Amino acid sequence: MDLTDYRGLVLPEHTRLTPQRLALLDLIVEREGSFTAVELFQEARRRRPELGLATVYRTVDLLRQTGSVRPLAGDTRPAYVRCEPGHHHHLICLACGAVEETELCGAPSPAVLRRRYGFRAETHELDVYGTCADCA
Amino acid sequence: MDLTDYRGLVLPEHTRLTPQRLALLDLIVEREGSFTAVELFQEARRRRPELGLATVYRTVDLLRQTGSVRPLAGDTRPAYVRCEPGHHHHLICLACGAVEETELCGAPSPAVLRRRYGFRAETHELDVYGTCADCA
DNA sequence: TGCGAGATTGAGAATCATTATCATCTGTAC
DNA sequence: GTACAGATGATAATGATTCTCAATCTCGCA
Numbered sequence: 001m002d003l004t005d006y007r008g009l010v011l012p013e014h015t016r017l018t019p020q021r022l023a024l025l026d027l028i029v030e031r032e033g034s035f036t037a038v039e040l041f042q043e044a045r046r047r048r049p050e051l052g053l054a055t056v057y058r059t060v061d062l063l064r065q066t067g068s069v070r071p072l073a074g075d076t077r078p079a080y081v082r083c084e085p086g087h088h089h090h091l092i093c094l095a096c097g098a099v100e101e102t103e104l105c106g107a108p109s110p111a112v113l114r115r116r117y118g119f120r121a122e123t124h125e126l127d128v129y130g131t132c133a134d135c136a
Numbered sequence: 137m138d139l140t141d142y143r144g145l146v147l148p149e150h151t152r153l154t155p156q157r158l159a160l161l162d163l164i165v166e167r168e169g170s171f172t173a174v175e176l177f178q179e180a181r182r183r184r185p186e187l188g189l190a191t192v193y194r195t196v197d198l199l200r201q202t203g204s205v206r207p208l209a210g211d212t213r214p215a216y217v218r219c220e221p222g223h224h225h226h227l228i229c230l231a232c233g234a235v236e237e238t239e240l241c242g243a244p245s246p247a248v249l250r251r252r253y254g255f256r257a258e259t260h261e262l263d264v265y266g267t268c269a270d271c272a
Numbered sequence: 273t274g275c276g277a278g279a280t281t282g283a284g285a286a287t288c289a290t291t292a293t294c295a296t297c298t299g300t301a302c
Numbered sequence: 303g304t305a306c307a308g309a310t311g312a313t314a315a316t317g318a319t320t321c322t323c324a325a326t327c328t329c330g331c332a
Contacts, residue, residue: 014308016307020311021309050311051311052312053311
């Protein structure tokens with residue numbers, strides 16, 4: 001799959017960079033921590049009042065396809081985070097919602113899982129919840 | 137918090153064991169793999185046709201409070217899994233949906249996260265996706 | 273055994289998140 | 303410029319979950 005790049009966000013092939021999309025991508029790049037579709041929608045509307053909610057979902061979906069954005073597992077609201085390319089996990093602050101990435105990972109190795117359970121691991125998700133340095 | 141126990145499922149204090157709840161708890165105990173609220177509702181209705189969907193959500197919620205059931209992070213349908221007490225993670229088969237528990241875990245140690253990011257880890261969620269022995 | 277406080281119930285309405293639809297418009301390769 | 307595939311916004315539709323409320327039931331205590 002050929003990929004388009006905009007400020008570090010990766011989009012699938014044949015994705016057009018429309019003004020609506022650029023506004024959303026800018027917001028995502030400038031933002032820290034997690035965001036919901038509706039939050040993004042409301043902020044983007046301040047810049048482009050004609051923008052529709054469906055476009056937000058469509059754009060987030062494109063970013064999810066390439067891994068530039070990932071849904072967060074947490075219990076409460078359905079939120080997303082921006083992701084750098086490559087394997088990493090998230091440190092999510094329960095107090096302020098900030099999200100930090102870390103390359104630290106110790107998920108059980110595929111070899112061990114295979115030997116022990118006959119399970120062929122493909123991917124995994126690991127999120128650590130706690131309190132960030134600023135809130136501590 | 138005082139706890140009530142039924143076939144290994146733990147419920148909060150003052151939880152009454154009504155026939156509706158017992159039917160739901162039985163289904164959860166007997167079931168393997170993950171389930172959605174609606175699936176549980178439909179199966180339980182075969183045994184007790186008068187049972188309401190709200191009761192399913194209420195019961196699942198009680199089990200979530202004690203950790204006997206946990207929502208699954210996966211992208212598709214919103215599903216839950218039964219959990220044994222204690223720290224463990226899940227191996228989720230992408231082919232058949234079966235869920236296996238494993239005590240294997242190598243999440244980054246709280247000490248390292250503290251030193252490196254100033255982050256105070258409290259909990260973490262780790263789910264491994266792949267193919268189970270039966271489907272391989 | 274019987275009582276009563278308080279927990280629980282089902283049905284349906286209400287809310288919230290997401291996806292589908294469709295006629296119209298526009299970015300981009302030529 | 304032109305064509306056309308991809309993109310758009312409004313709105314309806316769907317799906318998941320929570321709320322509401324009057325009626326009912328459970329369980330500890332007498």
